[in-house]
Amino acid sequence: AQSVTQLGSHVSVSEGALVLLRCNYSSSVPPYLFWYVQYPNQGLQLLLKYTTGATLVKGINGFEAEFKKSETSFHLTKPSAHMSDAAEYFCAVSDPRTGTASKLTFGTGTRLQVTL
């Protein structure tokens, strides 16, 4: 079974500061990894994903994440926070062996607050 742990249910940063949201996974095989963002009363929007290839993945809105197999981590970063980044962020994994099933296992989320 796969699982995802997101350290820190709430993270607060100042506008312009570095954003670091942590995600660690547990999986018997290298998984596919995802970060999603959710604004209030809305669905989930994909920020970025890692399936194969380059371990540093760049996504939308200036976010990026690095897959580190040795640390079983996929932390999300952004060099400079903007007020519009305030939202809930979810890390998710999928077992690539499931092929067409493609279901996602999510972490519990991290709420990012951006202050002036």
Add this chain to the structure above:
Amino acid sequence: DTGVSQNPRHKITKRGQNVTFRCDPISEHNRLYWYRQTLGQGPEFLTYFQNEAQLEKSRLLSDRFSAERPKGSFSTLEIQRTEQGDSAMYLCASSDRGGLGYGYTFGSGTRLTVV
């Protein structure tokens, strides 16, 4: 816009009543998923369709829950005899034959409140 559409956006129902939600996927997507998200938690997988076939069901999907996807187009999720614990956001997603790597898109969800 041809995104994933879910209706209704909000539903308030009395305990014991039946409710039905609808999801219209992106038209060319043959795969459809239902997730449930409770307050302060991440979404949890409920069930998955490929075309009209329901290929996987989570143990979270009790006997009171039933999902259908007639003709492989829209899908409905019905909850019978609702309980307060059913209060959650119900999210639908769809993807094309490429699965996770391609076009896995979520709808805005249906928020259910059972009173």
